[in-house]
Amino acid sequence: MVVVETDGGIEQSDMLKSAYDGASVTGLHVLRHSFDDVLRLPSTAARQMGERALSAECHACQVRRVCGGGLYAHRYRAGRGFANPSVYGPDLFRLITHIRSAVAADIEHRREALLQGGRR
Ligand code: SF4
Numbered sequence: 342m343v344v345v346e347t348d349g350g351i352e353q354s355d356m357l358k359s360a361y362d363g364a365s366v367t368g369l370h371v372l373r374h375s376f377d378d379v380l381r382l383p384s385t386a387a388r389q390m391g392e393r394a395l396s397a398e399c400h401a402c403q404v405r406r407v408c409g410g411g412l413y414a415h416r417y418r419a420g421r422g423f424a425n426p427s428v429y430g431p432d433l434f435r436l437i438t439h440i441r442s443a444v445a446a447d448i449e450h451r452r453e454a455l456l457q458g459g460r461r
Pocket of ligand 1: 398404410427429430431433434
């Protein structure tokens with residue numbers, strides 16, 4: 342996803358603006374560049390690497406497949422770039438594990454109810 346600003350500038354996702362000043366800037370313009378040019382930027386490729394772009398902490402995390410490292414913009418740290426866990430990592434971990442536990446308990450409750458119903 343890219344954004345074409347009103348002056349014709351091509352920028353990366355607006356969400357990156359919350360990471361640091363200029364994070365979404367590509368230096369490209371619709372009158373001089375193609376959208377394929379945007380795809381060739383390292384910063385664009387980095388956003389499209391999926392799981393391979395995650396930090397070591399996220400790779401070792403038990404909720405990685407659900408969390409995905411959180412929103413890309415929330416991973417930025419000055420001096421370290423985007424290869425970090427989300428700034429909301431502890432909250433994401435707690436939320437995901439809470440939902441997992443609640444769903445698992447509900448499924449078990451329903452399974453037991455079905456088994457008891459089947460015995461009648
Ligand atoms: S909970 Fe934290 S460490 Fe785990 S995948 Fe999400 S951001 Fe990474």
